[in-house]
Each structure stands twice: as structure tokens, then as C-alpha cells.
Amino acid sequence: MNDFVDAINSRLKSPYFGYAILAFLAFNWRGIFLLLTSSAAPIERLELFDSETSCWSLAVLPLVVGAIVAASTQWLKYLFLLIARKPLELIDNSNLEAEHRKFIRQAELEKVRSDLAAKRESELIERAKRDESIDELSDESKKKELQVEINKIRKERDIKLSDAARELLIAATSEEKGTILVLKTLAGESIQAGKKAFGSQSKRDYAAYDAALRELVAAGYVKPVGHKGEIYELTHEGWQLVDAL
Template identity: 35%
Template structure:
């Protein structure tokens, strides 16, 4: 007997049976509602139920909808999984593309760096060859040292020009030049730092850059109290006029 009840219990718990039961209620909800909740006699309720239900609504339609559910549910589940997996797939693809582009960019930068190093190494080799040739051609120490000194001076000037050409004035530099312009082109170091509105380290850094790139020059080293004066160069005056800072 226990086996029979267990078998019945497993059938009842089956999702197919549950869907069949839901289908039958859906097709016959009005007669079932009347049968359970109407205030009339039991005979009247049963009679109403019999009149408004039949084999089709009680068995055939629910069984048909259950079979349809059995056939369609796996496909609906598959479609649901496929749709939900698309965003994940797109995200993974996007991450892979980003990683691929990152690797390509790193390779490009590495190739550029290798090319630059190769060019620098070749320049060092060529310079060493020229120095060796100079040593071989000029046997006299004095002549060789003179020529080497001239070459070193030329190289230093070339390096300085390259450094200067890479320099460009920013807003901080222009503010320093404007202050100098308002002070008729000459200002003490302390006045210039105090008037800049920047902290001391930044002000001094900007001033040093202007000195290195020939926008300022040291005018008076004995101004008083251990202070000294800066002066605008012709290059700075030209920049101030062309930029419209001096009316």
C-alpha cells in the first residue's frame, strides 16, 4: 500500500501533472468557482458544473495544452538561455578586442622604442668613428685638442638649440612675463616670486625655465638684502608684444 501512495505522490509532484491541473482549472475556472463558492444547494452547484463542463474542457484541452507545454518548454528554455547569453558573449568579445588592441599598441610602442634606441646607438657609433678618425688624422696633440674642442662646442650648441626648440611657454610663464612687463621689464627676485601668486618652488621653477630659454636675464646681483634683479630679454619683449600682453 505504501508503494502505491508513494507512486501517487510522485505523480502529483510531477511538473507535467501540475501543468495539466493548471490547464484544467484555466479551461473550467467559472464552473469550478461556482461549484466551490456559490451559496446554492449542492445539487444545484453540481448540476451547473455538469452543464458547463464536458470531456473536451475537462480532459482533452488540458491534455493537449500539457503536451504542447512538454514540446515547447525545452525550446523556450533554450531561447531564454541563448538570449541571456548574448550580453555575456558580447562583453567577452569586447574585452578580448580591448586586450588585443592593448597588445598591438604595446607592440607598436616597443617597436618605436627599439627603433629610437637603434638610431641613438647608431649615432653613438658614428660619433665614435668620427672621433677615432680625428685621432688618426691629427697626430699633433695641440691640433687634435683644438679641433675636438670646437666639435664639442658645436655639439653643445646643437643640443642646446634642440632643447630650446622643444620649449613652449605656458600660462605660468606668461604670467611671470606679464608681471615683469608691468614692472617696466625689471624686478627683484623676491618681488617677482611674491607677485606671481604661485608657491615658491613653482615660481622658481618657472623663472629658471625662462632663464634657461633666454626670456629672462640676471640684471643686478647686488640689489640689497641678498636679493638680485631679473630683466626681460629682447626675446621676451617680442613675445609680450606679439601676444598682446603689452598695450
């Protein structure tokens, strides 16, 4: 008995019978609705059900529709796969191209780092050679004077400034006054260097350039004018640094 029930359940769970049952409900829903909801006598309810149904709607059409749908399901899946294959290929190609561009960019950056390291090594070697040449000078006064000048040049070249600080410093020299203004209005905050405004896009952007301005002040390349902290001007060292950049 259990085997019989299991066999029936397996048949009912198959796609064909599932589609057939759905087709049966679709063709006979009016009759089923009247049969379940009518308050008339059972005989009258059956008559209402028979009036809304037929052998075609009860058996033939559900079985035929179930067979057609079950047979066409795999073809529909294949059709959808054909339709979706092209956009899927385009997505895969786009991802591959993005990975390729990323790999190329990483390789370029690695080459730039390698070139910078090689250049730095060459500079160190050249410095050592120049130091040896200075030691060979017999005139001590000229040797000291030359060493001071070389140290000054090296200090200017070796100075480490953030990109934002360099932007402010270079922009400030676009005008003869060499001023940097801190502007705070109802519309927002910004730092005016020369003819350019910095930090007006967002609070984070302004904080970056405010830190850059403080960096220049601490390094002695910019000094405040007055006590409000709104006007700054380049020092002699600041002008010299811009010339060396």
C-alpha cells in the first residue's frame, strides 16, 4: 500500500501532472467556485458545476495543455539561454577588460616605482662622488662655502611636502603678493591661494587643505599675517622652495 501511495505521489509531483492540474484549475475555476461556495442543495451544486464544465475542460484540455507545456519547457529554457548568452558574454568580457586594465596599471606603477628607485640610487652615487671631489679641495674656506651651498640645495630638493601643500604653495606664487586666504562664509569654507580656491567641495576636502596650510606654516614656508588666522603670505624660504620645485 505504501509503495502504491509513493508511486502516486511521485507521478503527481512530475512536471507534466503539475501543469495538467494547473490547466484543470484554469479551465474549470468557475465550476469549482460555484461548487464550493454555493449554498444550494448538493444536487443543485453539482448541476451548477456540470453547467460550467465539460469532458473537454475536465480531462482532454488539461491533459493536452499539460503535455504541450511539459514538452516545451526545455525548449523555452534553451531559448532563454540563447537570449541571455550574448549579454552574459558582454558582462564577462567587460570584467576581463577591467582586470586587464587593472593589471596594466599595476605594471605601470611598478615600473614607475622601479625607475624612481633607480634614479634615487643614481643620485646617491653622484652625491658620494661630489662629496669626494669636495674633500680633494685644498682651500678650506672654499671647501666650507661650497659644502654649505650644496647642503642648502640638497635640503631644498629633499624637502617632503604633501601634494596638497605643494598645490597651495605653487598656486600662491601665481600672484606677486603670494598670499593665502582662509575664507569662512555661510556658503561654506575654502582656502584661496592665488586665483584658485581649495577645499570648497566638502568638509573632508577642506580639512585636507587646512592641514596642508598648517604644514606649510610649521615648515616656515608660510607665515600668518595678523592674529585672526585668515591671511597668510609666503616667506623668503617659501619663494625659494617654489623656485626649486
